[in-house]
Amino acid sequence: MKDTEILDLYFARDEQAIVETQTKYESYCFSIAYHVLHDQEDSDECVNDTWMRAWNSIPPNRPDHLNIFLGTITRNLSFDRWKKKKALKRGNGEMELELEELAECIPAAGASTEEAVLAKELQQIINDFLKTLPEKECNVFLRRYWYSEEYNEIAERYGMKLNSVKTSLFRTRGKLKEYLEKQGIIV
Amino acid sequence: MDEKRNEQAMKLYEAMSGVDPELLARSEKAGKKNKVIPFYRYARAMAACIALIVVGSACWAVLHNGGLKSATSEAPRTAMNGIVSDSAGNSMKSEATRPAVVEENAVDANAEAPAADSYEDREKMEECEGEPDMACETREYSATSEAQSLSHDAIDNLRGKLNMQTNSDGWFADKWMEVSLNQDEPVKVNIETWARILYDYLNGLDVILVEDAPEFTDYLTVLVYEQGKDEASEAFCISGDYMKLMGVEETYLIQDDEYDYYELVDFIRQIVDGEN
Numbered sequence: 001m002k003d004t005e006i007l008d009l010y011f012a013r014d015e016q017a018i019v020e021t022q023t024k025y026e027s028y029c030f031s032i033a034y035h036v037l038h039d040q041e042d043s044d045e046c047v048n049d050t051w052m053r054a055w056n057s058i059p060p061n062r063p064d065h066l067n068i069f070l071g072t073i074t075r076n077l078s079f080d081r082w083k084k085k086k087a088l089k090r091g092n093g094e095m096e097l098e099l100e101e102l103a104e105c106i107p108a109a110g111a112s113t114e115e116a117v118l119a120k121e122l123q124q125i126i127n128d129f130l131k132t133l134p135e136k137e138c139n140v141f142l143r144r145y146w147y148s149e150e151y152n153e154i155a156e157r158y159g160m161k162l163n164s165v166k167t168s169l170f171r172t173r174g175k176l177k178e179y180l181e182k183q184g185i186i187v
Numbered sequence: 188m189d190e191k192r193n194e195q196a197m198k199l200y201e202a203m204s205g206v207d208p209e210l211l212a213r214s215e216k217a218g219k220k221n222k223v224i225p226f227y228r229y230a231r232a233m234a235a236c237i238a239l240i241v242v243g244s245a246c247w248a249v250l251h252n253g254g255l256k257s258a259t260s261e262a263p264r265t266a267m268n269g270i271v272s273d274s275a276g277n278s279m280k281s282e283a284t285r286p287a288v289v290e291e292n293a294v295d296a297n298a299e300a301p302a303a304d305s306y307e308d309r310e311k312m313e314e315c316e317g318e319p320d321m322a323c324e325t326r327e328y329s330a331t332s333e334a335q336s337l338s339h340d341a342i343d344n345l346r347g348k349l350n351m352q353t354n355s356d357g358w359f360a361d362k363w364m365e366v367s368l369n370q371d372e373p374v375k376v377n378i379e380t381w382a383r384i385l386y387d388y389l390n391g392l393d394v395i396l397v398e399d400a401p402e403f404t405d406y407l408t409v410l411v412y413e414q415g416k417d418e419a420s421e422a423f424c425i426s427g428d429y430m431k432l433m434g435v436e437e438t439y440l441i442q443d444d445e446y447d448y449y450e451l452v453d454f455i456r457q458i459v460d461g462e463n
Binding site: 063064065067068069071072075076079083098099100102103105106119120122123124126127130131135136138139142143145146147158187 | 205
């Protein structure tokens with residue numbers, strides 16, 4: 001079923017929308033959740049919660065890209081669950097590694113006493129930054145830090161060598177840090 | 188990682204949720220291009236291809252039997268500098284174990300070589316886009332004649348900047364030079380590779396892992412620099428097996444498609460001419 005048809009079901013408050021969404025996007029959302037949580041049961045729960053959240057937010061939302069919309073919900077839910085597990089000292093180190101990499105992008109602390117930028121502003125800044133990147137570099141960055149894919153998965157997806165992926169990510173993180181510093185951003 | 192830094196990293200991660208969906212969709216679409224599309228789904232295209240194969244085979248058979256095929260045997264591929272390579276790369280490996288060979292058209296290291304015909308070389312480079320096979324890499328090295336034209340003074344200038352020893356013989360006799368760091372055993376470094384080392388060093392990378400020329404596939408050269416310092420703090424040779432790389436936290440392999448060769452040569456020229 002096409003996304004437009006699925007969205008029509010949501011707008012008609014027909015619960016078939018959830019069935020169709022699940023049929024079409026279960027593996028997609030599960031993949032995103034699993035990349036964050038590395039746990040089948042937790043990932044399943046996040047995916048199920050995703051359908052509920054989607055049902056509650058469509059309408060009024062009518063996303064242009066239903067898969068990305070659902071994936072975003074799953075990603076957020078997964079990360080929240082990961083944070084809880086981390087607080088309880090459970091879970092694996094993959095996410096930790098990803099966060100360590102992202103920590104490289106944090107601009108150096110300046111003498112400014114300004115407050116940290118708001119979340120919405122940071123989102124916009126990151127979007128602006130991503131649009132400055134060449135397509136390939138942007139894609140690799142997103143696969144790693146949005147989809148939480150591992151290096152070898154990214155390499156396979158784009159037909160790149162493993163070390164090319166690492167090099168690309170290293171450089172992009174450096175560019176992001178520089179970009180944030182130039183903007184005077186405090187995270 | 189300390190708690191504050193961890194929180195900041197998480198903020199960045201959460202901010203990524205607001206990424207423009209168009210960018211995400213693009214990343215998904217780009218990945219799909221590389222996937223193999225099952226051929227059987229395209230019946231008409233498959234039928235057309237089969238027809239072409241049949242017709243093509245028939246034409247070949249007619250031409251072959253008709254004796255119209257060229258009488259010349261297929262010559263081994265050679266580069267401008269006379270190195271012979273085959274598709275299996277065996278001759279390349281044998282080059283690595285022999286002492287430096289003076290090829291038929293060896294460049295005189297002391298003379299300023301004429302600039303390479305960059306258009307021809309560029310065409311050769313462009314032919315080799317994508318994953319290079321051994322033949323393509325041979326043709327690429329023929330394009331290093333431009334780098335070979337650096338004079339001894341220019342090389343000394345480079346050496347002075349990086350405080351590295353080089354051997355006194357055959358600087359560019361065989362388009363490579365020996366680099367010896369901190370009295371360590373000399374390492375063979377191809378000119379093109381050397382240019383990349385320099386380029387990255389000047390761009391401030393801390394660690395450079397460089398894959399040597401195919402002629403020297405036995406070695407990977409690792410040069411470790413601290414930012415702002417001219418002298419490499421560490422250098423060692425490791426085997427082509429990456430598992431033997433120890434003691435370096437992060438390594439970045441410089442791939443052929445990372446740099447434009449001509450951009451690098453121009454960059455090096457600027458340095459040796461004192462413009463940079």
